Amino acid sequence: MDGLDERxxxxxxxxxxxxxxxxxxxxxxxxxxxxxxxxxxxTIRNEMSDLEDLGYIVQPHTSAGRIPSDKGYRxxxxxxxxxxxxxxxxxxELMIQKQDRxxxxxxxxxxxxxxxxxxxxxxxxPQAYHSRVKFIQxxxxxxxxxxxxIVLEGNVVRNRIISVSEPLNNEGLLKLxxxxxxxxxGQSLGEINLGIISQMKTQAGIHSTLxxxxxxxxxxxxxAGEEVEIYTSGATxxxxxxxxxxxxRAQNLIGTLEEKNQLAELVTKVMEDTQETGMRVYxxxxxxxxxxxxxSVVTATYDMGNGMQGTIGIIGPKRMDxxxxxxxxxxxxxxxxxxxxxxxxxxx
Amino acid sequence: MDGLDERxxxxxxxxxxxxxxxxxxxxxxxxxxxxxxxxxxxTIRNEMSDLEDLGYIVQPHTSAGRIPSDKGYRxxxxxxxxxxxxxxxxxxELMIQKQDRxxxxxxxxxxxxxxxxxxxxxxxxPQAYHSRVKFIQxxxxxxxxxxxxIVLEGNVVRNRIISVSEPLNNEGLLKLxxxxxxxxxGQSLGEINLGIISQMKTQAGIHSTLxxxxxxxxxxxxxAGEEVEIYTSGATxxxxxxxxxxxxRAQNLIGTLEEKNQLAELVTKVMEDTQETGMRVYxxxxxxxxxxxxxSVVTATYDMGNGMQGTIGIIGPKRMDxxxxxxxxxxxxxxxxxxxxxxxxxxx
DNA sequence: GTTAGCACTCCTTAAAAACGAGTGCTAATA
DNA sequence: TATTAGCACTCGTTTTTAAGGAGTGCTAAC
Numbered sequence: 001m002d003g004l005d006e007r008x009x010x011x012x013x014x015x016x017x018x019x020x021x022x023x024x025x026x027x028x029x030x031x032x033x034x035x036x037x038x039x040x041x042x043t044i045r046n047e048m049s050d051l052e053d054l055g056y057i058v059q060p061h062t063s064a065g066r067i068p069s070d071k072g073y074r075x076x077x078x079x080x081x082x083x084x085x086x087x088x089x090x091x092x093e094l095m096i097q098k099q100d101r102x103x104x105x106x107x108x109x110x111x112x113x114x115x116x117x118x119x120x121x122x123x124x125x126p127q128a129y130h131s132r133v134k135f136i137q138x139x140x141x142x143x144x145x146x147x148x149x150i151v152l153e154g155n156v157v158r159n160r161i162i163s164v165s166e167p168l169n170n171e172g173l174l175k176l177x178x179x180x181x182x183x184x185x186g187q188s189l190g191e192i193n194l195g196i197i198s199q200m201k202t203q204a205g206i207h208s209t210l211x212x213x214x215x216x217x218x219x220x221x222x223x224a225g226e227e228v229e230i231y232t233s234g235a236t237x238x239x240x241x242x243x244x245x246x247x248x249r250a251q252n253l254i255g256t257l258e259e260k261n262q263l264a265e266l267v268t269k270v271m272e273d274t275q276e277t278g279m280r281v282y283x284x285x286x287x288x289x290x291x292x293x294x295x296s297v298v299t300a301t302y303d304m305g306n307g308m309q310g311t312i313g314i315i316g317p318k319r320m321d322x323x324x325x326x327x328x329x330x331x332x333x334x335x336x337x338x339x340x341x342x343x344x345x346x347x348x
Numbered sequence: 349m350d351g352l353d354e355r356x357x358x359x360x361x362x363x364x365x366x367x368x369x370x371x372x373x374x375x376x377x378x379x380x381x382x383x384x385x386x387x388x389x390x391t392i393r394n395e396m397s398d399l400e401d402l403g404y405i406v407q408p409h410t411s412a413g414r415i416p417s418d419k420g421y422r423x424x425x426x427x428x429x430x431x432x433x434x435x436x437x438x439x440x441e442l443m444i445q446k447q448d449r450x451x452x453x454x455x456x457x458x459x460x461x462x463x464x465x466x467x468x469x470x471x472x473x474p475q476a477y478h479s480r481v482k483f484i485q486x487x488x489x490x491x492x493x494x495x496x497x498i499v500l501e502g503n504v505v506r507n508r509i510i511s512v513s514e515p516l517n518n519e520g521l522l523k524l525x526x527x528x529x530x531x532x533x534g535q536s537l538g539e540i541n542l543g544i545i546s547q548m549k550t551q552a553g554i555h556s557t558l559x560x561x562x563x564x565x566x567x568x569x570x571x572a573g574e575e576v577e578i579y580t581s582g583a584t585x586x587x588x589x590x591x592x593x594x595x596x597r598a599q600n601l602i603g604t605l606e607e608k609n610q611l612a613e614l615v616t617k618v619m620e621d622t623q624e625t626g627m628r629v630y631x632x633x634x635x636x637x638x639x640x641x642x643x644s645v646v647t648a649t650y651d652m653g654n655g656m657q658g659t660i661g662i663i664g665p666k667r668m669d670x671x672x673x674x675x676x677x678x679x680x681x682x683x684x685x686x687x688x689x690x691x692x693x694x695x696x
Numbered sequence: 697g698t699t700a701g702c703a704c705t706c707c708t709t710a711a712a713a714a715c716g717a718g719t720g721c722t723a724a725t726a
Numbered sequence: 727t728a729t730t731a732g733c734a735c736t737c738g739t740t741t742t743t744a745a746g747g748a749g750t751g752c753t754a755a756c
Contacts, residue, residue, distance in 0.1 A: 027718050040730050045719065063718050063736045111607070137487040141499055149497050149507060151489055159497060159505045236603045239595055247587055254602055255584045259459070375749050388699050393750065411705045411749050 002075065003054060010037060011047050012056055013080045016068045020319045023243065025065030070284040070318070073296070077281050077322055107231045109312075109332060114234025116328050119316030120257055124267045125229035126308035128152055132188045133222075136180045138214065143167050148218050152189070154308055160221035162214055176214060179204060192222055228267055228310075230260040241317040244294060252291040253315070262289050267311045270299045279329060284318055296320045300329045302336050350423065351402060358385060359395050360404055361428045364416045368667045371591065373413030418632040418666070421644065425629050425670055455579045457660075457680060462582025464676050467664030468605055472615045473577035474656035476500055480536045481570075484528045486562065491515050496566050500537070502656050508569035512561055524562060527552060540570055576615055576658075578608040589665040592642060600639040605663070610637050615659045618647045627677060632666055644668045648677045650684050 004012070014034045018026045028041040028048060037044070048066055051057050056072040059065075068076065106123050113121035135151040141161070146168060150158040168176075183200050184192060197219045204211045235257040238244045244253065256262045269288040274280055282288065282297040289297075296318045303309045312332065314325050352360070362382045366374045376389040376396060385392070396414055399405050404420040407413075416424065454471050461469035483499040489509070494516060498506040516524075531548050532540060545567045552559045583605040586592045592601065604610045617636040622628055630636065630645040637645075644666045651657045660680065662673050 025718090029718075041718090042720095042730055042732090043728085046729090049720080059719085061737065063716095064738075065718065135487075135489045135495070137485075137489075137495070137497075139483075139485040139487070139497070141483045141485075145503075147483070147485070147497060147499055147505065149485075149487070149495060151495060151509070155493075155509050157495065157507045157509065159507055161499070161503050161505065233607065235606050236599045239599045245595070247593070250598070251584045251587045258583050258606070259581065373749090377749075389749090390699055390701090390751095391697085394698090397751080407750085409706065411747095412707075413749065 004056075008047055008051060009080065011044060012051055012068075012072060013076070015048075015051075015057060015066060016072060016076045016080070016319075019067055020321060023241065023317075023319055025060055025067050027065035030065070068318070070286070073283045073318055077283070081322055103229070103231070106229075107233070109336075110231045110233035113312070113314065113328060113332060114237060117314055117316070117321070117325050118234075118237050118240060119314050119320060119325070120232065120234045120237050120253075122230055122232045122257070122263055122313045122315070124263075124310045124312075125231075126154075126302075126304050126310040127228065128154075128156055128308050129190050130188050131156065131308050132186055133184045133192075136177070136184060136218070138162075138173055138177050138180070138218075140168060140170075140173060146173075146214060148214075148221060150218070150221060154304055156308070158221050160217055162217040164210055164213055166210060168210060168214075172210075176204070176211065180218065189222055192219070194219070228260075228264045230263045230267070232257045232260070232263070238316070241319075243319075244317050249294060253295070256289060256291045257315070262291065263313075265289065266297075266299075266313065270311050270313070271301065271309075274299070274301045279326060281322065294318070296322075298322070298325050298329065300333060302333050304336075352404075355387075356395055356399060357428065359392060360399055360416075360420060361424070363396075363399075363405060363414060364420060364424045364428070364667075367415055368669060371589065371665075371667060373408055373415050375413035378413070416666070418634070421631045421666055425631070429670055451577070451579070454577075455581070457684075458579045458581040461660070461662065461676060461680060462585060465662055465664070465669070465673050466582075466585050466588060467662050467668060467673070468580065468582045468585050468601075470578055470580045470605070470611055470661045470663070472611075472658045472660075473579075474502075474650075474652055474658040475576065476502075476504055476656050477538050478536050479504065479656050480534055481532045481540075484525070484532060484566070486510075486521055486525050486528070486566075488516060488518075488521060494521075494562060496562075496569055498566070498569060502652055504656070506569050508565055510562055510565040512558055514558060516558060516562075520558075524552070524559065528566065537570055540567070542567070576608075576612045578611045578615070580605045580608070580611070586664070589667075591667075592665055597642060601643070601663070604637060604639045610639065611661075613637065614645075614647075614661065618659050618661070619649065619657070622647070622649045627674060629670070642666070644670075646670070646673050646677065648681060650681050652684070 011031060014031055014037060015026050018030065018034070028044040031037060031044050031048075032039060032041040039047075048057065051072075052059065052066065055069055056075060057066040058069045060067060103125070106125060110121045110123045113123070131152045131154060133150060134153055134155075137149045138146050139149075141147045144164055144167070146162045146164055148160045148162055152158070179200060183196065183203075187196070197215055201212060201215055204215075235254050238250060238253055244250065266289050270280065273288075279298065279300045282292075282299070284296065285293055287293060287295060287297050292315060294317075295315050297313055297315050298320070299311055299313045301309055301311050312329060314320070314329070316325070359379060362379055362385060363374050366378065366382070376392040379385060379392050379396075380387060380389040387395075396405065399420075400407065400414065403417055404423060405414040406417045408415060451473070454473060458469045458471045461471070479500045479502060481498060482501055482503075485497045486494050487497070489495045492512055492515070494510045494512055496508045496510055500506070527548060531544065531551075535544070545563055549560060549563055552563075583602050586598060586601055592598065614637050618628065621636075627646065627648045630640075630647070632644065633641055635641060635643060635645050640663060642665075643663050645661055645663050646668070647659055647661045649657055649659055660677060662668070662677070664673070
C-alpha cells in the first residue's frame with residue numbers, strides 16, 4: 001500500500017513516537033533499545049537509510065539522528081496511530097454550568113483545550129449563515145430612533161438602532177412589524193438578499209423613504225455581525241517547544257494568534273475543506289496559513305444543530321501528541337452538543 | 349526640589365535620552381561627546397557617581413555604563429520631559445469612517461496605537477456603570493419566550509431572552525413595559541438595585557411568579573454584561589526589546605496580554621488611581637500587575653461623555669519613548685471624543 | 697573645580713579544543 | 727542472504743581559553 005513492510009512500519013512508528021516525546025532527532029542505537037524491536041543498531045541503520053530514501057524521515061544534518069518528514073507524520077496520523085479511547089475528564093464539569101453567554105463558553109473552551117493539550121488553541125464563534133430568522137421586532141425608542149431586534153434560531157439575538165428622518169407613527173410601525181415577520185421568519189440569513197428586501201419595499205405600499213431607511217437598516221443588521229469572532233488561548237505554550245520558539249518563529253506565530261484576521265482565513269479554508277463535521281490534520285506545509293508552516297494544525301468543525309457551525313483548532317509543533325489532541329477534540333465536540341442543544345443560549 | 353543642580357539634571361537627561369535610543373548602558377565618554385555637555389569624561393564620571401548615590405541611575409555591573417533606575421525614569425517623566433506637540437497623523441482618517449460597531453473601533457484603535465508606538469497596546473471597552481437607561485422594551489417572541497431589549501445612554505443595547513413558565517397576555521406585557529420604563533428610565537445602572545426591583549414587583553399588583561421571572565431577568569440583564577472586554581494588539585512588539593524578550597519574560601508578558609483577566613485587574617486599578625480623565629505612567633515596580641515589573645505602562649482613561657468610561661494602555665520597556673506614547677494617547681482621546689460623541693454607536 | 701592618565705574589573709567575542717552522537721561502510725557471522 | 731560487530735569519519739554542541747574593549751575609580755597635576 002505504501003511500499004513499507006511490517007518491519008519498516010514498526011521502525012518508523014518507533015521513530016515518530018520517540019521523537020514526539022523527546023523532540024530530539026532519534027538515532028539507531030536508541031531505537032535498538034526500544035521494546036518490540038530486537039535488531040542491532042546496524043540493521044536499523046540500514047532500514048532507516050531506506051526510510052529516508054522513501055521520504056518518510058529526514059536527517060537534519062549528517063551524523064544526526066532522523067526526524068519524521070511531513071510525509072512521515074502524515075502516514076502516522078493516517079494509519080500508524082491507533083486511537084486509544086481515553087478519559088478526558090474535567091471538561092464535563094466545567095461545561096455543565098449552564099452558560100448563557102456564548103463568548104464566555106467559547107473562551108473557556110479554548111482555555112481548557114490549551115491547558116489539556118499544552119498547545120495553542122483557537123475556537124471560532126458559530127456562523128449564523130444557515131440560521132433561520134425566528135422573530136423580528138421594531139420598537140420606537142424615541143422620536144427619531146427605532147430599535148430593531150432580530151432573534152435567530154438558537155436564540156441568537158441581533159439588534160440595531162435605526163435613525164429615522166421623520167417620526168414613524170404607531171400604525172406604520174405595526175404594519176412594518178407584520179410585514180417583516182411574515183416575510184422573513186423562517187428564512188435563513190443566507191437566503192435573505194436584496195431581492196427580498198426590495199420586494200418588501202414594494203409590498204409596504206406607501207413607498208416612503210422612511211420605510212426604505214428602516215428596511216435597509218434591518219437588512220444590514222442581518223448581514224452584519226457575520227464576521228467570525230475568534231478566541232484563542234495558550235499561545236505561550238509554543239514556548240514549550242524549542243523548535244518553534246526561536247525569536248522569528250515565535251513572533252510570527254503569536255502574531256497570527258493575536259491579530260485574528262489570519263485565523264479567520266484559516267477558519268474559512270477549514271470550512272471548505274471539511275465535508276461534514278469531522279476532524280482534519282494539517283501537517284507543516286499543508287497548513288493553510290503561512291506562519292504555521294512549521295507547525296501542525298488539528299481542526300474540527302462543530303455544528304450546533306441549528307445551522308450554526310464553527311471551527312476549533314489546535315496549533316502545535318509537528319511532533320504533536322496527535323492521539324491526545326484528537327481525543328480532546330472529540331470529547332469537546334460532545335460537550336458542545338450537550339451545552340448548546342438544550343437551554344437558552346444568548347449570543348454574547 | 350530634588351537635590352539636583354542644573355548640571356546633574358542635564359547629565360541625567362542625556363543619560364536617559366541616550367539610553368532610550370540605544371538600549372545600551374551609557375558611559376561617561378559617550379556623554380562627553382553629547383552636544384550641550386562640554387565636560388570631560390572624568391568630570392562626568394564624578395557626576396554620575398553622585399547620581400548613582402542619589403539613586404537615579406544604576407550600574408548593571410562594575411565597568412558597565414549606567415542605566416536609569418525607576419526613580420530616574422520617574423523624574424524624567426515628571427519633569428525632565430518637555431512635551432513636543434507633534435502630528436499624529438493617520439489616526440484621524442481611520443477613525444473618521446463612522447464605525448457602528450464599537451468592538452471594531454476599539455480593536456482598530458488598539459492596532460493603530462501598537463503600530464504607531466511599536467509597543468503593546470490594550471484598550472478596554474467602556475463600562476456602562478454610570479450610564480443611564482434610555483428605553484426598555486419587552487416583546488413576546490413565542491408562547492414561552494419574551495425578549496427584553498434595553499437601550500442605554502450612548503445607544504448601547506442590551507438584550508436577553510426570558511423563558512416564561514406560562515404565556516403572558518398582551519395586556520400584561522403592555523403593563524410591564526410601562527412599569528419598566530416609568531421606573532427605570534433615567535436611572536444609571538449603578539443606581540438600580542434589588543430594592544428598586546422588589547418595589548416594582550409590589551407595584552405590578554398581581555404578584556405572580558410570571559412577573560417575578562421577567563423582572564428578575566431584566567435586572568440580571570442590567571447587571572450582566574458589566575465585564576470588561578479588553579482588546580490588545582502588538583503583543584509581539586515586545587520582541588523588539590531584548591531586555592523583555594528572553595523566554596521567561598516574553599512568555600509571562602504575552603501570557604498576560606492574551607488571557608485578559610490580569611488586564612482587567614489593571615483596568616480596575618487604573619480607574620481607581622486616576623482621578624479624572626488623564627494619563628498615568630507606571631514605571632517598573634509601580635506597575636499594578638506582576639508580570640509587568642520590568643516594563644513601563646502608560647494608561648489613560650477615556651470618557652465617552654455619557655457615563656461610560658474605559659482605559660487605554662501601552663505596555664513597553666522602561667526605556668519607552670514616553671513623549672511619543674503620550675502624544676499618541678492624547679491624540680487618540682481626541683479622536684475618540686469625535687467618533688463616539690456624534691452618530692449612532694451600537695454596542696458590538 | 698576640572699582634567700589627564702592609568703590600573704583594574706568584568707563583560708563580550710572569537711578562536712580552539714574536546715566531546716559525543718550518529719552515520720556509512722566493510723568484513724565477519726549465522 | 728540477512729544480520730551484526732567494529733571502526734573511521736562527520737559535524738554539531740559544549741567547554742575552555744584567550745583576546746579585546748568599554749567603562750569605572752582613583753590619583754595627581756593643572
